[in-house]
Amino acid sequence: MSRIKNKIVLVILLIPVWIIIYKSLKTISDFIVFRVFQMTPETHLTETIRFFIYEVPKVLMLLVLIIFIVGIIRTYFSPEKTRKALEGKSLFAGNVMASLLGIVTPFCSCSAIPLFLGFVEAGIPLGVTFSFLIAAPMINEVALVLLIGLFGWKVALIYVITGLAIAVLAGFILEKLNLKRYVADWVYKTHAKQSLSEEVTMTFNQRISSGASVVKEIVGKIWIYILLGIAVGAGAHGFVPDEYLAGALGNQHWYSVPLAILVGIPLYSNAAGIIPIISVLIEKGVTLGTALAFMMSVIGLSLPEIIILKKVLKWQLIGIFIGVVATGIIMVGYIFNYIAF
Amino acid sequence: MEIKVLGTGCARCKSLEKVTTKAVNELNLDATIEKVEDIQKIMEFAVMRTPALVINGKVVITGQVPEISEVKEILTNNI
Numbered sequence: 305m306s307r308i309k310n311k312i313v314l315v316i317l318l319i320p321v322w323i324i325i326y327k328s329l330k331t332i333s334d335f336i337v338f339r340v341f342q343m344t345p346e347t348h349l350t351e352t353i354r355f356f357i358y359e360v361p362k363v364l365m366l367l368v369l370i371i372f373i374v375g376i377i378r379t380y381f382s383p384e385k386t387r388k389a390l391e392g393k394s395l396f397a398g399n400v401m402a403s404l405l406g407i408v409t410p411f412c413s414c415s416a417i418p419l420f421l422g423f424v425e426a427g428i429p430l431g432v433t434f435s436f437l438i439a440a441p442m443i444n445e446v447a448l449v450l451l452i453g454l455f456g457w458k459v460a461l462i463y464v465i466t467g468l469a470i471a472v473l474a475g476f477i478l479e480k481l482n483l484k485r486y487v488a489d490w491v492y493k494t495h496a497k498q499s500l501s502e503e504v505t506m507t508f509n510q511r512i513s514s515g516a517s518v519v520k521e522i523v524g525k526i527w528i529y530i531l532l533g534i535a536v537g538a539g540a541h542g543f544v545p546d547e548y549l550a551g552a553l554g555n556q557h558w559y560s561v562p563l564a565i566l567v568g569i570p571l572y573s574n575a576a577g578i579i580p581i582i583s584v585l586i587e588k589g590v591t592l593g594t595a596l597a598f599m600m601s602v603i604g605l606s607l608p609e610i611i612i613l614k615k616v617l618k619w620q621l622i623g624i625f626i627g628v629v630a631t632g633i634i635m636v637g638y639i640f641n642y643i644a645f
Numbered sequence: 646m647e648i649k650v651l652g653t654g655c656a657r658c659k660s661l662e663k664v665t666t667k668a669v670n671e672l673n674l675d676a677t678i679e680k681v682e683d684i685q686k687i688m689e690f691a692v693m694r695t696p697a698l699v700i701n702g703k704v705v706i707t708g709q710v711p712e713i714s715e716v717k718e719i720l721t722n723n724i
């Protein structure tokens with residue numbers, strides 16, 4: 305790859321190849337199942353294997369493409385630039401901007417603390433910082449890919465819009481509650497002794513390399529969860545009768561949404577493992593609102609991140625934070641269970 | 646030279662430390678490598694992404710673990 309000087313040319317050549325393979329996946333998987341394996345159609349086992357052979361390459365291909373594109377977009381953003389953009393913004397506009405920037409700014413929950421401190425030090429309001437910290441993990445490219453791949457554009461878009469709404473409103477409410485006193489005391493005493501030197505500008509070739517290395521890193525880390533998630537999903541797809549879960553988690557019970565959230569918080573799965581399973585839950589009778597709520601609580605309210613934040617926030621604030629976000633997620637769940645669909 | 650690896654103990658921080666140590670050894674540099682895990686000390690360098698690499702007090706890498714070749718290049722450029 306390093307021999308090719310101009311990576312843009314390589315990328316342009318690879319895109320049609322990607323599209324052709326992606327478009328033929330259904331034919332290829334049917335060929336493998338019915339011609340190569342000679343399986344009888346319509347049996348449980350056939351449906352399970354067919355689902356697996358079709359979904360795995362589909363999701364992996366979508367992941368590679370979207371993580372690559374997002375990886376390139378992210379080279380144009382950094383927490384430092386985001387902080388600068390948010391400085392001195394008025395409250396509501398600041399929340400909206402922080403949530404939007406949360407999607408595109410490179411973020412890893414292990415960096416949540418330095419980012420939090422950096423924002424606080426720049427005088428960015430607590431609520432605006434929270435909007436960022438809610439949106440950044442909840443709306444991530446892996447979740448987006450899996451939602452597009454397994455549910456379609458419409459559900460993916462609903463997820464992004466409602467996720468943004470929760471981040472904006474929760475941040476706004478948290479600011480209005482005036483919770484500064486629940487931030488660990490040392491936070492406001494920390495001061496940087498130097499400011500970071502200027503950003504280096506990258507060439508487009510470097511941005512492409514950066515996108516490629518992000519693909520390698522993320523796909524290398526999550527492919528196993530995707531495989532496992534789709535395997536469980538495929539098993540359920542083939543063997544669990546349709547509407548099986550409609551009784552416990554269908555929309556006739558008011559408690560299904562809060563229950564899904566409670567179960568979701570301690571479950572620390574990245575989007576990669578959980579979304580394939582959820583897609584099958586929906587097939588088996590779980591309503592969309594309950595599934596969305598479950599997904600958001602697994603991805604957006606994760607126990608490890610809460611533990612990390614415990615270093616800078618007192619437990620009262622963590623409690624209020626979880627409460628406000630969970631309320632937002634519950635509302636999303638009910639809205640989609642009872643009103644929209 | 647004085648090298649610091651800033652990180653609160655996540656997996657990526659450890660791998661940056663490893664890569665840096667390896668690069669220093671392969672380049673035969675006379676350098677001390679110190680791992681800084683205290684968040685308040687990390688914040689003094691104004692980094693918002695960990696892991697970060699600091700050479701002689703200057704932040705040269707934030708939020709990523711580059712390939713060893715790239716670390717070597719950064720090291721030689723900052724001697």
